[in-house]
Each structure stands twice: as C-alpha cells, then as structure tokens.
Amino acid sequence: MFLAMLGYMLLVLIRPQDYPALGGEAPLPLLPAMLILAAVLWLISLRKRFDAPQYLILLLFFVALMLSNVANGWFGGALEQLGKFAPTVMAFVILANAADSRKRVVVAMATFVLCASVLALHGIGQSQTGVGWTGMHMSQETRIQYVGIFNDPNDLGLLFVMCIPMAAYLASRGGLARWLWRVAVVLLVYGIYLTDSRGTMLALLAVVGAYLWWRRGAVVAGVLATGALAVLMALPSRMQEMDVSEASAMGRVESWYEGLMMFRQHPLFGVGADMYSELYHLTAHNSFVLVLAETGIIGFTLWIAFVGYCFRMMLAAVRQPPAHVLAAIAGTERDGEQPVGSDGMAGDDAAVGAWYEDRAIALALLLSLCGFFVGAFFLSRSYIVILYLLAALVVAHYTAMRSRDGELPAFGLHQDVLRWPLWSVVGVVGLYLAVKVLLVTST
Numbered sequence: 001m002f003l004a005m006l007g008y009m010l011l012v013l014i015r016p017q018d019y020p021a022l023g024g025e026a027p028l029p030l031l032p033a034m035l036i037l038a039a040v041l042w043l044i045s046l047r048k049r050f051d052a053p054q055y056l057i058l059l060l061f062f063v064a065l066m067l068s069n070v071a072n073g074w075f076g077g078a079l080e081q082l083g084k085f086a087p088t089v090m091a092f093v094i095l096a097n098a099a100d101s102r103k104r105v106v107v108a109m110a111t112f113v114l115c116a117s118v119l120a121l122h123g124i125g126q127s128q129t130g131v132g133w134t135g136m137h138m139s140q141e142t143r144i145q146y147v148g149i150f151n152d153p154n155d156l157g158l159l160f161v162m163c164i165p166m167a168a169y170l171a172s173r174g175g176l177a178r179w180l181w182r183v184a185v186v187l188l189v190y191g192i193y194l195t196d197s198r199g200t201m202l203a204l205l206a207v208v209g210a211y212l213w214w215r216r217g218a219v220v221a222g223v224l225a226t227g228a229l230a231v232l233m234a235l236p237s238r239m240q241e242m243d244v245s246e247a248s249a250m251g252r253v254e255s256w257y258e259g260l261m262m263f264r265q266h267p268l269f270g271v272g273a274d275m276y277s278e279l280y281h282l283t284a285h286n287s288f289v290l291v292l293a294e295t296g297i298i299g300f301t302l303w304i305a306f307v308g309y310c311f312r313m314m315l316a317a318v319r320q321p322p323a324h325v326l327a328a329i330a331g332t333e334r335d336g337e338q339p340v341g342s343d344g345m346a347g348d349d350a351a352v353g354a355w356y357e358d359r360a361i362a363l364a365l366l367l368s369l370c371g372f373f374v375g376a377f378f379l380s381r382s383y384i385v386i387l388y389l390l391a392a393l394v395v396a397h398y399t400a401m402r403s404r405d406g407e408l409p410a411f412g413l414h415q416d417v418l419r420w421p422l423w424s425v426v427g428v429v430g431l432y433l434a435v436k437v438l439l440v441t442s443t
Contacts, residue, residue: 001045002098004038006111008091012385013115013159018148020135035087035094042094049097052313052395053413057306058388062089064269064299065383071269081273088385095392096399102354105361105397109166112389116163117184119146119156120191127194144194149384157200158375159386160188165207165367169360199378206374207367214318214363252285252378253438259284259293260432270296276380287376289431301424303382308423309411310369310391313398317362321355322407358401365394 011017011031042048050056062085069077099105123144126132132146139145143153150156164185171181192200212221258280262271273294277283284290292300368390381387402408 001038001041001047001094002104002107004034004041005091005095005098006108008034008038009095009108009111009389010115012149012389013112014118015146015148015150020147032087035090038094038098039090042097045097047097047100049100049399051410052096052399053309053411054306054391054395055093055096056413057302057309058089058092061295061299061302061306062086064295064302065273068269068295068299069272069275072266072272072275074272074275077272077274085383088383088388091385092388092392095389096395099393099396101400102357102361102397105393105400106170108393109361109364110170113163113167113170113181113184113188116159116191117167117187119150120160120187122146123156123191123194124187143196144191149386153195154197154199154375154379155381155384157192157195157197158203158372158379158381160191160195161200161203161207161371161375162368162386162390164188164204165211165364165371169364172360197375199375202378203371203375207371210367210370211363251282253435255280255282255285256289256431256435257439258282259286259289260435262293263296263428266296268296268298270294270299283380285378285380286431287373287380287382288427290380291382292428292431297424297428300427301420304424304427305413305416305420306391307373308420310394311366312411313394314362314366314369316409317398317401318359318366321352322405354404358397358404361397362401365390365397369394 008031011034017030062081065081065085066078069075069081095108099108122132122134123146126136126138126144131137132144134147136145136147136151139151139153144156145151145153146156150159167181167184167188171178171185189204192204209221209224212224259276262276262279265271270293271279276290276294284293288300291303295303372387372390376382376387398408402410
C-alpha cells in the first residue's frame, strides 16, 4: 500500500503522463490506476485509522462541495465534483494510513523533495535553452513552468517552497546523504527565483521567518525577514513591481472583492464549486476567498477546521519536551553524560532521541504548511491534491507521535463545536477588512 502511494506521488509530481510528447495523454490512465491499486491494498490491509478529526472534516467538506452545486440548481455539478475531488479524498485517507511510522513519513518527505528537485532541474534547463525536456516552453518568455498541474509558474513555486523545509530537515540528519539534500535546498531556492512568483518568494520569507521566530524569537525574525525582503526587492524580478496599484496586484484585490460579494449573495452554500470563474473573468487568486465564495460559510468553516487542525497538531508536536523526556534528560545530567540530540540537550535514553527526531519532523511539516498557505493566499489552490498529500503526512506523523507519547492532546470535533465557526467568522471579517483597506490604499 505504501509503495503504491509512493508511485502515485511520483505520478502526481513528475507527471510523465502529461508530457507533450504523449499528446498530454498517456496510453494508459496511470494516475487513476495507481490510486486504485493503493485503495485496493488499503481495503484488504489491517491498517485503517480514522481517529484524527481531519478524516471526518474532509468527508463533510466533500459533501459541501457537491451540495454547493445542488443548492444553486446544478445537479450535474455534484456528479462532476464526485469525479474530481473523490480521488483527492482517497489519496489523503490512504497516505495518512500508509505512512504509519517515522521511517515512512521521512521516505514520503524525501519523495516530495526528490521530485521537486527534478522539476527544478527541468526549470534550470528550460531557463537556459527556452524549452525543457518535457517540451514545455518558458511562460511569458521569462518564467519557468512544468506540465499538468504545474503549468503555472506560481504552482511550481508553491511546490518548491513547500519542499524546502523537508529538504532542510533531511540535510540535518547527517551522513553522506546530507550533501544531496543540501543541493536540493539550493535547487529549490533557485527554482523559486526562476518562477519569478512574488507570492512564492513571500512564502519563502515566511518559512525562514517562522523558523527564526521559533529558534531566536520574534525580534530577530522580524529584523532578518525585513532585510531579506529588501534584498529580494533589489534583485531583478517581479518583486520590484510589488505594489497594490500595480495592474496584476490590483486585479487580484478586485477579484477578492468580487468573491466576497458572491459570498454576500449566497452566504450559506456559496455560488457552487468551480463556478467562480464562470461568474467573474478572473479566478479568485486567493484560496480562502475561493472556498468562501464557492461553498459559503458551511464549506469555509469545514475547510478552516481541516487546515486549523493540521497547524494545531504540528504546534502541539513542537512544544517543550513532555514530562518523561525531561525526566530522562535530568537523569542523564545527574550521571554526567555528554549531551546528545539535535538541540544540544543531554540524554542518552532512546525515548529522548526519538522525541527530538519526531519534533524535527513536525517542525519541518509545520514550516511546509506555513509556506504553502502563505503562497496559497495569493493563489486559488484550495482543492489541489498537493495540499491534501501534505495534510496526510501531518496526520500520519501526529498519529504515530501520539502512539509513542500519550501526553500529546487528542483533538476532536466535539471539543471545538464553537471554535471553528467563530474562527470562520473572524476569517470572513478579516478578509473583508483587508480587501477594503487595499482598495482604499490603491486609489
């Protein structure tokens, strides 16, 4: 099952089935076939867990997607969503169940990084010759792109920024392989530069800033992030054009406003999944606005809860060491043994080392989430499968951590009956105020 999911991830990321040499279509439906194989192996396996709240929330969000079309009189839209989003739900459930150990989570992270590095190499070659080995040309003659779901430079950059924390974690594990992962970090950062995606560059700054905040505090993170932003804006890229009144940026803000007006007219179920671009000439250019406009407050609340639990899980996982780890550390210090562990703290107990390894993985996944959602704030990527594969790794890792550390909290919807509706309302108000301010400042 896990090997089948790795094969599915390879097809999702490398996408040979979408190469122009094949006319955009592989002779066999490779991607669905691999997912079906993984699903069959999952069905006959004994590894089935649904204790994380994201399983139920994603199912309910799937229903909300279909109901959003039905509520607007398009019954065929529900069937269309069934065919489009059901594979994503399946991929999330199977990977979250299959990556049931620390080793498997690390292997899945390595798969992400290696595939993203291949795409970065494609982009580097593309930038030098004007065309990549896939047959794809540069976008707008200046920005690299790939095939399939990565044929937009912004999407390509979003994958790169999401994978950088994973590559950095893999490089921190030592051994000869660390050089491979360090090279991967460089390739991915350079790939982001070649995409010339302003949102992705801001997302990379957010990842670095979040890491520095965790390690050095808010002041250091703020100072260094401000300096890095100044350097980026000095480089020859579209960052120099970053201004609310600039045509591209202004178009995004106007699209956000239109999305909020769609929500205002259809507050409960929205205008219907995939209907945004039918009602406005631009896409939402904001994953939060897209969900709000297309699925209403019901779908928005569920989506916010799904995303929110992913962040809460990883934040809980990177907290201070639990009591049994602190006790083991204290015992080792009394015995005068040398410090071990990635944080330089003492302890030779196997549980201590395992906990620090778990926390390092959780931090990498948390930073990946930060990078993805900062980038997704400027893109309409609410339903893309990459997000749900990342969420599956989050759920898998946290579930495995809880099996080793009973002190980690068990999250459940029954504990948060009011939390997520409240946060969704706060999110709507925040989006409305942000859009109003941007519209005023642009005039």
